[in-house]
Each structure stands twice: as structure tokens, then as C-alpha cells.
Amino acid sequence: MISTTRTSGSPTPRANARGERARLRLLDAALSAFATQGFHGTSTRDIAEAAAMSPAAVYVHYRTKEELLFQLSLHGHREIRRVVETALGRPEPPAARLRGLVADYTAWHARSHVQARVLQYEFAALLPEHAEQIAAIRGAIEAMFQGAITDGVDAGIFRIDDVKMTSLALLSLGIDVARWFRPGGARSPDEIGNYYGEIALRVCGHPGDL
């Protein structure tokens, strides 16, 4: 379920609440459709039908199909950034912080695999000005990963040749879980996250288990 902040200027609180509910229904419908058929394989009519609305009613809330993708993408990337910030906000030494960061990032991609696939694999469908906004959030997330790795290098407990490549690899590990994860499999999102947290320490050349 998606939650958004109000952006409309509808005349009354009741109309606002109704508009808000319609927007949420549309975002949920768009997410399911994009996840199963891809952005380019989904029509505004598909989304309208899934939300039990008319195509014309969709345009009252979102001017284009791309606007729906952008709002989903913005919301999801902000959620991931929050997960990363929360993990890094814990008062822990560098190894425990990196382990927790990778564990939480990976578990999020398993738990939110439908949302994550749309966010990570439909990026190219965004308009340039929207792609730029999303790329800025991605850049911030990548910088936080790099910072967490650099902290360990500075503390003398990580051995890394290339901080950027290492950070890309740790991000990749988490993101690709969204591709293969299926609910009800042998391992829960948290179990996968914890294992990948341990892997992250090894990738950073951490001398042993915490």
C-alpha cells in the first residue's frame, strides 16, 4: 500500500480525502500493472479498470501514465533512502553498521520485491527531468554506502581496492534479490538480509565474524 502527501487544491476537506483515496487506488493499480506487464505494456485503460475508475477519471489525478510511474518511483526511492538513513543512524562501530545497512537494504528488496522491481527496472521509462530527480536520490543512497565502507577503511578494519566498485557490488546484491525472491521460499527476507550482511563484511575484507 502506497501513501502520499496531499498535492491537490480541492475545495473542501471531504473532497480532499476522496481525491486522496482515488490517488492511492490509482497508484496501487499502476504498481500491480507495471510489475506484471511492464511500464510500456500497461495502458492507462488497464490502470483505470484495475482501480474501478474511468480513463477520464484517471486524468483528473494524473496527467500521464509516466506521472504515475514517477510518483511510485519517488515514493519508493524515498522509502529506500529512509531505510538506509535509519541503518546508518545506529550508534555502532563501522563493521556492525555496514552489516546492518546491507541486511536492512537487502531485506527491504525481498519484502518489497514487487515495488522494487518496478523501481529498479523501469527507470529508463522516466522522462529526463524525472529521471534526474530519481538519480539524485540514488546518488545519495550510493554515497551513504560509500561512506559506510570508507568509515571502515579509515578505522583500519576494511581492506578495499575500489570503494565505488565495492559499493556497487553491495547495492547489486540487495537489488537483485527483488528479481529472484518469492514469498514462501526457504528463507525469509530477514534471513536473506542477515546472510548478505555477513557477505558484505567479507567483501570488505573484514578479518572475521563480528
Add this chain to the structure above:
Amino acid sequence: MISTTRTSGSPTPRANARGERARLRLLDAALSAFATQGFHGTSTRDIAEAAAMSPAAVYVHYRTKEELLFQLSLHGHREIRRVVETALGRPEPPAARLRGLVADYTAWHARSHVQARVLQYEFAALLPEHAEQIAAIRGAIEAMFQGAITDGVDAGIFRIDDVKMTSLALLSLGIDVARWFRPGGARSPDEIGNYYGEIALRVCGHPGDL
């Protein structure tokens, strides 16, 4: 560029060769279209236009759009399997073999990133009987990764809690490169592959650099 084996029963060698060229043109056109618009966002008409053929001419060679995806997928997965078999066929000790395996697998996904994205992200669009055939090849590739890890464990040089999860992680590292790799970036496919080969050894708890 795609190459396939002959499957038609055309009357003369010349007709065979012409049919083969048409099939290759269609596979190339389908690959580009699926990569940019996704399978569900691509129509048979799009593919016909890109191959400078009529939609009716497409159906002479491929009954459905899904048949094109399946042939691309089959060809690509066989190519990946060959890369893996070649890497594992080298007469090297377990650490060097795993490093080479991950390096080659990763470099392939960088070099063939357009093809790889279609293979890895459009799997869900295959018909069940085709998905089963592709899943069998994926299973064989995964088993070869697990075997390479197990060889190192048996030799006492890898320390692993969970061979299956470790193998999934190493496959993920390579596959996700296809999502972010852009030609002309800071690192070549081989450089990325070599770095990831080193990462793979660390993930397996290998005590040091080779």
C-alpha cells in the same frame, strides 16, 4: 548478433539460406524492441517494422511474439552455460577456477548487457513449457556455481555457511551488472569481471589474494 541452427524444412538450400537470414533479422529486431520497450510493450508489428518485413511475413517464421522471446532466451542461456562450462573446464585449483568463473560470467553480463536484460528480466513472460526449459538451463548453471564453491570447501580453502545462498549471491553480482552497465563507462567488462572475481573469493572466505 544472433546465430541459430536451422529448423525449417524449406525446399531448396537457397530458400533455406534466405529463411535463415530472415529469422536472424527478426531475432535481432525482437531483441532491440524487447530491451527498450519490454516484451509486453512490444507488438509483432514493431518487430516487423524494425526488420523491414510485413507482420504476415513474421508469422511465416515465428508463430507468436513469445516464440521470438523463447528463441532469444534459449540462445542466450545456452551461451551463458557455455561461458560457465569453459571457465570450469580450465585445469586450475579451486580458488583460481571460482575467480575465473565469476570474472567470465560477470564480464559476459556487462558485454552482453542488452541481451542479458531481456534474458534475466523477461523470464516471467515465457509460456510455462518454455519457462521450464529455460529454468532447466538456469538450474544447470546454478549447480555448476555450487559445484565450484563446494570444490573449494572440500579442499579446505573456502569457509561457507550456506552454499546455495552464496551461489545465489555470486550469480546476482554478475546479473545485476547488466542493469547498471553502460558502454564507455569508467571500467571495461573485463575490469569489472576481474574485480568481481576477487570479491567472489572473499565471499567464500578465501584467506587472501591469489
